[in-house]
Amino acid sequence: MKRIFILYLAVLTIFTTCKNRTSETVASENDIDAARNFIQAALDGRWEDANKYMLQDSINVQLLETSEQSYRSKSSEDKRGYRESSINLFGSRKIGDSITIVNYSNSFRNKKDSLKVLRIGGQWLIDLKYSLLATDSTKHGQ
Numbered sequence: 001m002k003r004i005f006i007l008y009l010a011v012l013t014i015f016t017t018c019k020n021r022t023s024e025t026v027a028s029e030n031d032i033d034a035a036r037n038f039i040q041a042a043l044d045g046r047w048e049d050a051n052k053y054m055l056q057d058s059i060n061v062q063l064l065e066t067s068e069q070s071y072r073s074k075s076s077e078d079k080r081g082y083r084e085s086s087i088n089l090f091g092s093r094k095i096g097d098s099i100t101i102v103n104y105s106n107s108f109r110n111k112k113d114s115l116k117v118l119r120i121g122g123q124w125l126i127d128l129k130y131s132l133l134a135t136d137s138t139k140h141g142q
Helices: 002-023 032-045 047-052 060-073 077-085
Strands: 087-094 099-106 113-120 125-127
Touching: 032 047, 032 077, 032 087, 032 099, 032 113, 032 125, 047 060
Parallel strands: none
Antiparallel strands: 087 099, 099 113, 113 125
């Protein structure tokens, strides 16, 4: 009986440890790291984690929810393609000391895109409005 209990505790500990590793959000050290963390969470379909890397305002929350709904409607093959893809960074452009535009794509779709990363209160956060609402490219970065 004692052995079964110890085995049960060992399995439970391993399961809990593995589960926590996959859902743990890592703080971003810099602008590029924040972009990479956000993009990877979105590619993996970890929307709660992606939300933690994002500037919290009503428009950004709505844009992320729309992206999540779009992702959920994709086929299993597409979701696997996104999860297994790698992030391709094409460069970044600093706009002052607290704004960076990061250009990237993923190896699954290879569609170039960009993210605006802001430093607010010592944290680097993603502003989705820049890439998902921008209609005039001359306004990017302002």
